[in-house]
Amino acid sequence: RKEVEQDPGPFNVPEGATVAFNCTYSNSASQSFFWYRQDCRKEPKLLMSVYSSGNEDGRFTAQLNRASQYISLLIRDSKLSDSATYLCGESGNTGKLIFGQGTTLQVKP
Amino acid sequence: NAGVTQTPKFRILKIGQSMTLQCAQDMNHNYMYWYRQDPGMGLKLIYYSVGAGITDKGEVPNGYNVSRSTTEDFPLRLELAAPSQTSVYFCASTYPGDGYTFGSGTRLTVV
DSSP states (O other), rough: SSSSEEEOOOOEEEEEEOOEEEEOOOOTTTTTTEEEEEEEOOOEEEEEEEEEEEEEEEEEEEEETTTTEEEEEOOOOOOOGGEEEEEEEEETTTOOEEEEOOOEEEEOO | OOOOOEESSSEOOOOTOOOEEEEEEESSOOOEEEEOOOTOOOOOEEEEEEETTTTEEOOOOOEEEEEOOOSOOOOESSSSSGGGOOOOEEEEEOTTTOOOEEOEEEEEEEE
């Protein structure tokens, strides 16, 4: 089993739609979780850290479910500019940050 | 404050050549990482370091070497380049528990 798994998609949604991605992780000792956004041929950029209590930033909400070992990202009112690849990452107490394959989102007019 | 700086941005190597990818950060981060990303794929961890003088293998270390003699620099060495090492290489750094800052990447082609 891969350490971090994501559905690669692509997710094709119309503008204004709500879309959700999940990411599962296998390391029960994982301590920190992140969502990154990556545009084509660019470096990943931090979108959100994921806390046990959840985290919301405008149209974006991230949640952590430790019992089922997954994190989620919800995007409300999708914009064309949200089209990108979304990477989830987890790290434990060793300092390693492991990423999933990434989920591609295409928002259509 | 430049963040994480990678050089070169692009490089073409012949099979069997060697090279060093440079990575420098000016944020006084203890933790530094090297990833590779193949087309349409996620990031695979090659090596990482939790401080000067300390390095450890990631998911795909074969064919690479690293050193960490200072907090700021974390070079990645390819000794005998192979076509399978054609990829985009990203360096990153962080404080433990914080988000990771990435460099803009090095696009390497081995022919």
